[in-house]
Amino acid sequence: MRLRTRLFIPRQIKRWLPTSLFGRSLLIIVLPVAVMQIAVTWGFFDAHWETVNSRLSEGLAGDIAWAVATYQDDPSPAAVDRMAQRAEETMDLSIALLRGRELPTSKRPAMFASLDRSMQRALEERLDEPFWFDASNRYAAHVQIQVKVREGVLRIYAPTDRAFATQGHIFILWMVVATMLLTAIAILFIRNQVRAIERLADAADAFGRGLDHEFKPHGAREVRQAAQAFLAMKARIQRHIEQRTALLASVSHDLRTPLTRLKLEMALAEPGAQVEAIKRDLSEMEHMIDEYLAFARGEGGEALQEVELAPLIAGVCAAAERGGARVETVLEQDLAANLRPSAFKRALANLVDNAAAHGETVRVTLEARLTGGVNIVVDDDGPGIPEDRYEEAFKPFNRLDESRNQNEKGVGLGLALARDMARGLGGDLVLERSPMGGLRAVMRLPG
Template sequence: MPNTPISSSVKRVLPRGLYGRAALILILPVLVVQLVVSVAFLQRHFEGVTLQMTRNIVLEMRLLIEETAAAGERGRAAAESVAGPLALDLEWGRVPDADLRVFYDLSGRVVIATLRENLAEVGRIDLSDLGRVRVGLESPVGPVTVSFDRRRVSASNPHQLLVLMMATGLLMTVIAFIFLRNQLRPIRRLAIAAEAFGQGRLMPYKPSGATEVRAAGHAFLHMRDRIERQREQRTLMLSGVSHDLRTPLTRLKLGLAMLPEDADIAAMLRDVNDMQILTDAFLAYARGGDADEAAEAIDPVAIATGAVEDFRRTGAQVALVAAPSGLRAPLRRHAMRRALDNLIGNAVRYGRRAEISVVRQGAQILFRVEDDGPGIPRERREEALRPFTRLDASRNQDRGSGAGLGLAIAADIARNHGGELRLGQGENLGGLLAEIAVPASSAGP
């Protein structure tokens, strides 16, 4: 579409923030109104004033010419006697060569046109000096240049209107901006509270401002309360089920351990261990990524280093390939460690080795976990992030058991940090690339 580039270019120069757009909406009409009023006033009022004042000068110059003609040979003396009381300066024998006017002299055009239309003896007019007017005349006793003060044909204070309009407009803009800021502040508080809730934090919020903003605030509070109740119910349900399963599972493990060892007993013990792993996964998912844990500005590399060292002690082929110094990010230490453990655990379960890296990209910190396993097809990556999802076709389930909650827990933790979990294709090892992106600290390099 032909209008698409224009629309995109306009959007790029427009302010993105609410304050900037509100200021633009407020200031732009004021500037346009001032410009239109100023131009209209200058063209109508000052041109009318200049026309009237110039006609008065025409009468004086006509009197000068008539007295000169009536005096005959004594014309120059008569002209001098008349010009003195009228504050007109005469210069005999010399006249301007051409009409001269500076380009920004708006009223000069009216002065030249009025003099030439009302006095046939007028020749060239010089307005190059903004303080004087020099008019060439053909008098009965020869050519003469009549000069007088420019203030006699032009209003001397047009700037006063402009200054008054600008001062008034600026004052009203400041007053309007103060009121506008008071109206926008509740919207910003609502946005901050909503963003904090999206990161798993409950921030005190009280609706205020205009009626519409209060309505949105109350709707947000009702929504937040409903989500919190549902989350508490989910947590209680999963915690209760998992807790109730632990006791019979423990009894089963104890009873099986006391029986004589054979193949059937070993198989049943593996099944009980798998059920124990599922129960622990349910509890981890019910905790919701430790949303109540306070975030603090810490080094993300330290978290990744601890996770890699723990997996190395188990014999896993895990390497930390990128760990720059000086990075800081507001993180929940235990929650982020759990997310990394889940990603690294998946990587070593479905692949032979894994590479972990921590990098800064713009305003984000990226935790990258790449393996050499079969990966996940592009069309099923979004499905893989859902809870209780196991992609048998893409990930070899014979390499280990699971409840399909590892990626879901990591994604939930990333969202609680104001970030996201992204899945892709690894470039170095060729397997799955799991990437947690979280906001970096503003004090970082």
């Protein structure tokens, strides 16, 4: 038995994680690199840099302790001058006695707290007198130390590099530059891999909408395998569609020949009630053959065109009115969509005829969606369909008990053909309860 494990991630964290493959791949690569860089930087400061700073601070504190002890041995002005001159020549320290002064009470912290810690610790170990220091770089790359003595304050300036390792920021800079460089390289490589998947998705979407989209497998080996599998599947589907269309066309042709002979015989026969009934049966049979063939043919390779919708819909509604339907139209002008005109008219006619067959009044509305695209709404005042059977109405050749998914002489393909047409354009067809009391069919088309 195979055990499946899942990494538990709190829901609050999931909200902040990227949802795209590009973002997640980048996170997988960049996050470990960033964590490693932070760990290395932390280790550098904690184990190496602070140790070096401690050694330097201890050396400076020893020199300051020597200066204080020398002053206390002989606090005369001449001795102080000699000590200051010797400290400047041999230890690069600037020493001055500020008579009658007190230690400052305020202190500015250094950029890194570890600098203050190492300096404080070193001076506390070497000096018994009160002291004060400023390592904040306020004094032009110098550290100021003041020690309380009997006559006042002994002020000492020391170069910063005598107290601390001043090249730590270069290490940080190199780490930041390395991280940015690695991130840039990762973005380039990941983007190339994701682009191959995006092109495969575009090709699949175009094929689903019946478009001829040239596509060549490229990218990583797994992506190429998926693309080749898609192309093989596409070829099998196209071959199956061609075979089915050829079969239905052949059957339709074979059926039309005797159907035409029967219609000719009925035209030559003596008029009567029985002849009229046979003519109605023949008309219904011809309509059924047309629907079968339309369903098998699908959109028949018709090219996409940008079409003004209002005139096209008005023409379909006018044809329905000529057939005896009562149709109201509310058409917003200047709305266009990319579609196949013949397939669209056939689908809309199915919806209008279906509504007219089960209601007295049909209303067709064309409106723009706020999110983009258009809605074509067909309402009727008929009995409607239970909500739990909406999806069942779209099944091909399915006839509901209420007989609401096709017109009276149909075979249950009207809604199926209309939804296939809408989805082939990247839209959809859904059913709702109509404000008129019957059924509402909403065809959503992209702009």
